[in-house]
Amino acid sequence: MTTSAESLHIVCPHCHTTNRVRVADQDKSPECGQCHQALFSGQPLALDATSFDRHIGRNQIPVLVDFWAPWCGPCRMMAPAFEQAAGLLEPHVRLAKLNTEEAQALAARFNIRSIPTLALFVNGKEVAGQAGAFRSAADIAQWARSHL
DSSP states (O other), rough: OOGGGGEEEOOOOOOHHHEEEGGGGTTTTOTTTOOOOSOOOOOOEOHHHHHHHHHHHHHHSSSEEEEOOOOOHHHHHHHHHHHHHHHHTTTEEEEEEEEEOOHHHHHHTTTTSSSSSEEETTEEEEEEESSSOOOOOHHHHHHHHHHH
């Protein structure tokens, strides 16, 4: 029997079901037990107000969130690097994007005053935040790893 220390809860990016994944299987392309899709795609997950709390609160892997808006030039400039960073950090860190125009209450809840802002969540709590655009995927990955 697997103990909780040997497994992690990982929320499916497709159906938002919480899955228990053995730590030893985390790097082996695990699939969701409900919808049978890959738990990791190497792409950031688009969150909304409904899915945000589920992914932040239930994932037992860190979640790096890009708070952005479609009208923001620096946000659009950083978007390709953030997408590439998902390939560098998954399956040990989930990357997600939250459109602050569509989720203004969440942006206010986390005191987002400028965008883009990256926030790193571990076990449901924000452990680091950084306003401003990063230039490369490597810079984003290095920043995230430095706070874990």
